[in-house]
Amino acid sequence: MEKIQILSIGRDPLLLQKLSTFINENPQWQSTATVDDETAIELFHQQKFHIILLIDEIEGESEKKLNSLFSFNNPDLIFIKHVGDSTEILAEEIQEALDKRKRPLNIVDDIFKNNKEG
Numbered sequence: 001m002e003k004i005q006i007l008s009i010g011r012d013p014l015l016l017q018k019l020s021t022f023i024n025e026n027p028q029w030q031s032t033a034t035v036d037d038e039t040a041i042e043l044f045h046q047q048k049f050h051i052i053l054l055i056d057e058i059e060g061e062s063e064k065k066l067n068s069l070f071s072f073n074n075p076d077l078i079f080i081k082h083v084g085d086s087t088e089i090l091a092e093e094i095q096e097a098l099d100k101r102k103r104p105l106n107i108v109d110d111i112f113k114n115n116k117e118g
Contacts, residue, residue, distance in 0.1 A: 004029045006030065006050065006094070007032055011055075011056065015085055037062050078101060
């Protein structure tokens with residue numbers, strides 16, 4: 001089974017290390033971490049990621065730039081903005097995002113509805 005690849009980007013090396021280590025303890029997830037945008041962009045072009053995890057102190061301008069670039073190249077990419085150092089909340093955020101992605105669309109066209117009128 002292919003692991004869910006997560007590109008973790010944060011400015012605090014200690015927090016980034018803690019959260020990446022936690023992610024890598026899950027046998028279904030694999031985190032690659034960096035503290036700078038340029039390295040994040042290089043990594044993104046070298047490997048396929050399913051999730052971009054922005055941790056804490058990513059500046060608004062950096063967040064917009066990364067979001068725009070990564071989304072353009074992979075519209076199915078999941079973005080998670082995580083604040084704080086709670087690994088429990090992080091696990092919930094990742095799982096919730098993955099669950100939403102896997103839900104099938106439930107589109108019902110009017111043609112297929114059972115019309116009991118007149």
